[in-house]
Amino acid sequence: MNRTALQKLLKDRRAQISPESRNLPRPTGRGRRAPGLTQEQVDQLLGYPTRTYQRLESGNYPNPPVDLLRDVAHLYGMSEQEWISLCRYARGEDPPGPLHDTAGDAVPGAWADAVAAVNYPAYVTDASWNLLTCNQAFHALFDSGRAPRNTMRWMLLDGRDQLTNWETAWAPLVMPQLQAALAQRPDDKVLRQIENEVLADPLARPLYEAGGASIHPDGDERPIRHATEGPGWVTMCVAQPLTAPGSRFMMLLFRPGARHPSPNPGMLHAD
Template sequence: MDKGALQGLLRERRALIAPEEYGLTRPSRQGRRAPGLTQAQMDQLLHRAYGTYNRLETGSYPNPPEELLRDVARILAFNEHDWTLLWLYTLHRDPPTCLHPRSGTEVRGAWQDVVEGMSHVAYITDQSWRLVTYNRAFADIFPGRRVPSNTMRWMLLEPEAREILMGWSEYWLPMVLPQLRAGIAALPGDETLLAIEKDVLADPEAGPLYESGGHSYIHPDGDERPLNHTLLGPGWVSLCTAEPLSSPRARLMIMVFRPGKERRHAGPSILRAT
């Protein structure tokens, strides 16, 4: 536990919250009064015993439960960056889930400029694989540049995908299905993913493989797979995946396409700092 950093984070954010926002009043006793909520008021809002919040802020609460951290973050109006810091300072690891449900559905507007400025195929999907933004190179993959609204649904269920994603049953389906399963495990109430799962289970080819459990696989980063490009013909794509840090579970996908029947690697398989 990084006690100094934790105390600084919580004190700073607590000072920004006026008690009046929660129907409380500022202490009336004489003497210096720090701005914002008091520690006692935090206990009151948290519905915890007196002194609970003080133990957390001073770093005297070993292994605080997620429920307490989430309640503190909610009261202090944390964003996802604050939420991550809270976990790093208290438990030295990233949070297991987002703080705000909407975080995985929104991406900062600057990412559109990033995606449009790339020469390789590039696009961003949200936590439910709904398409957020993409560049022209991505649209060129599809006949008539008719891009799908949800890339997960398209990859698993659209007949067109089984032509464009060459070797669909060998190179794509076994790798994409576990991504769907992992997505639902992380977001069990996601209506978009549950609807895709329902249709996958009804599919005569995808359904049995999905029910069997398939591969242990949750992301395509670093893969190379065959693809039949609508304009450029057959080739291979190298898949690179990243996550906008302010939008947990959203994903940036970059596909480096190389035409030709033979699989090719652009460089060393592993890069390291020198």
């Protein structure tokens, strides 16, 4: 727990909400000069016993439940970044999931310019793997000359002709990504529809049901057939736009021909 940071975050956000905006009276007692809601009013609005919030804001609530933190974050209208900070300050860990159902649906427009400036195939998808933006090098990767609207569906269903050794080199690694995403976003209609299509496919279903533990492709090398450059390998570099949990930025380092050792194997460490 970071008590000082927690106190500042909660006190500042509480001060931004006037009691009148929540149909509550503004206390006028002696010495009451602080703006915003009182700590007692926060308990009242959230339906918690008296002094519950006071314990949280003062840093005297060891390992507070996530449900309490989520209720406070919603009341204060926190952003996803503030939600992450709240959980880190109060519990010493990242939240189990995003604060808002719409998290990961959109990224700042500057990402379009950033992706366009990359020489390698690059793109950004939302939390449902819908393509938000990509560069021309990514379009050129596909037989149709156009990138798919959803990269998860393409990897699991539509792109098998281009994904070399799909059953062994791609599917066992991508299927767990879909399962993990649905565990975190069970109401995602796009991902649920992809799952239904996978389960209806006789080749994909047993691989999906087999499960797996690999859910992050960052640094992976996989075989692929480039539409114009022929067979080769891609190394995946993955990052996440911080304002959109669940979205992802992907850069594919394509090398034609037979697999050969990466020029930068292993992990990078500061000296």
